[in-house]
Amino acid sequence: MTTERPSAPGAYDKYAFEPFALTADLAVFTVRQERLHVLLVQRGQEPYAGAWALPGGFVLPDESAEQAARRELAEETGLSEANAARLHLEQLRTYSEPDRDPRMRVVSVAFTALVPDLPEPRGGGDAAQARWLPYEDVHDLAFDHDRILADARERVGAKLEYTCLATAFCPAEFTLGELRQVYETVWGVPLDRPNFRRKVLATPGFVRPVEAPPRRTGGRGKPAALYRAGEATALHPPLLRPEGRTA
Numbered sequence: 001m002t003t004e005r006p007s008a009p010g011a012y013d014k015y016a017f018e019p020f021a022l023t024a025d026l027a028v029f030t031v032r033q034e035r036l037h038v039l040l041v042q043r044g045q046e047p048y049a050g051a052w053a054l055p056g057g058f059v060l061p062d063e064s065a066e067q068a069a070r071r072e073l074a075e076e077t078g079l080s081e082a083n084a085a086r087l088h089l090e091q092l093r094t095y096s097e098p099d100r101d102p103r104m105r106v107v108s109v110a111f112t113a114l115v116p117d118l119p120e121p122r123g124g125g126d127a128a129q130a131r132w133l134p135y136e137d138v139h140d141l142a143f144d145h146d147r148i149l150a151d152a153r154e155r156v157g158a159k160l161e162y163t164c165l166a167t168a169f170c171p172a173e174f175t176l177g178e179l180r181q182v183y184e185t186v187w188g189v190p191l192d193r194p195n196f197r198r199k200v201l202a203t204p205g206f207v208r209p210v211e212a213p214p215r216r217t218g219g220r221g222k223p224a225a226l227y228r229a230g231e232a233t234a235l236h237p238p239l240l241r242p243e244g245r246t247a
Helices: 065-077 081-086 145-162 165-169 176-187 193-202
Strands: 021-032 035-043 056-058 088-095 106-114 127-134 207-209 227-229
Touching: 021 065, 021 088, 021 145, 021 165, 021 176, 035 065, 035 176, 056 065, 065 081, 065 088, 065 106, 065 127, 088 145, 106 145, 106 165, 145 165, 145 176, 165 176, 176 193
Parallel strands: 021 106
Antiparallel strands: 021 035, 021 056, 035 127, 088 106, 207 227
16 A cells, blocks of 8 residues: 655645646738738637737647747748748747736747748638738737737837848848838838948948849849848947937
8 A cells, every 4th residue: 555645845736826828929020012011810710710810829848939939830821841940030028918818828928030021821720811911001910919019010120220130031132222121111211322331331240242243123223232141140330220210
């Protein structure tokens, strides 16, 4: 006959706490037709069936929050696992308000991603469809995703000032005009072209010239030289947005 040993005074009891679920949500941005777009999925199940939401889902027992974010991104949008793995993901913050999900207590680790223009996504998993939508047209998202999206937009705008993150919006080879368009689109303000060019080329390691024929970008101007992202991660000095603009 065996006898259970009584728990030592003060021993940890995992059953003394209410269980909760962990999810990963993603605010994925790109630039299309000179406008900032965000990747959304239309929910195919309750709660909020038919509503638009950020891609995301529950974290499985054998994966990290980042692994879950990449898996959900591929499953719900039709992106290949290879494309999802290459995206620049950055952890945004944790959202843990008790009533943010009507099903149960759910804590979300949110990520933001900046990507060059990708093919049209397609819904998968529990998403009815997936679509790139202009940021300024997005509202009334499911759960607290409006808040997550606004926080992500503010983070991206701020990080463009002091990091080289803008190159993540660009293809592998890009013109300085395409890079400038990223700043103008995210910040919502036009920039002085000669001044922008001077600052970018004067910043060590921001961009590197590509030994390739220049690219014609439209209009009647001469073809533009191509660049790729340099090895730097921070901008010294920072590339500040025009004073008074916080978008």
